[in-house]
Amino acid sequence: MEHPTWPCPTCGQDTQFEQPACPDGHTDDGGECPEWACVECGTAFMSGGVVPTVAGGSAWRRAA
Numbered sequence: 871m872e873h874p875t876w877p878c879p880t881c882g883q884d885t886q887f888e889q890p891a892c893p894d895g896h897t898d899d900g901g902e903c904p905e906w907a908c909v910e911c912g913t914a915f916m917s918g919g920v921v922p923t924v925a926g927g928s929a930w931r932r933a934a
Contacts, residue, residue, distance in 0.1 A: 873909060880913040890914075 873886035885908050892903035907914040 874906075876906075878908045878911065878913055880911045881908060885910045 873888050875884050875886050878885045887906040889903050896903040904916045
C-alpha cells in the first residue's frame with residue numbers, strides 16, 4: 871500500500887501517513903478506517919473521508 875503524503879502539524883513538513891490497525895471495526899464491512907498516523911512522529915488524526923489539511927496563518931482571539 872502506498873502511503874499518502876500530507877502536511878504534519880507536529881513535524882512541520884510534508885510527511886508520509888499510514889493507517890494503523892483498526893480496533894474500532896471501521897474496516898469490518900470493507901470500509902476504510904478514518905484514522906491516519908504520521909510515520910515520522912506518530913501524530914494521528916481523523917480524515918473524515920477527505921484529504922486532511924492544516925489550518926494556518928490565522929490567530930484566534932477571544933473578546934474580553
